[in-house]
Amino acid sequence: MTRLIISQLAMEKLLKKYGAKRVSESAKTALSEALEEIGKKIGEKAQKYSEHSGRKTIKSKDIKLAVKETNF
């Protein structure tokens, strides 16, 4: 398994914030993996948009456009 960037603890907090009573360890891992995969897609698009604008820094407007363009 690859090292997860988004912590298991954050995933537990998130799931409990939105109604979960109990959460298995593997469920936290599954959510972390899913969000990293989605974050990867958003990040790669945001990177293209920042380069397209002649910048080396990703700004929030790049992220927001990438989120819109990623069809959630």
Added chain:
Amino acid sequence: MTRLIISQLAMEKLLKKYGAKRVSESAKTALSEALEEIGKKIGEKAQKYSEHSGRKTIKSKDIKLAVKETNF
């Protein structure tokens, strides 16, 4: 602003892992907010699926089904 569950540091690591050179603070916040919103949708669905199966614990199969059903 509401307190973010997914850390800014994790967002910076994720963006840099997938090609970002530099990332503004507000971009990290924007990505954290977007992933929390997506995580909320997945979590609420997973919660329904676990209840539907007569369980109080969210398992990884609930998360995986919720990810599939959330149209990414």
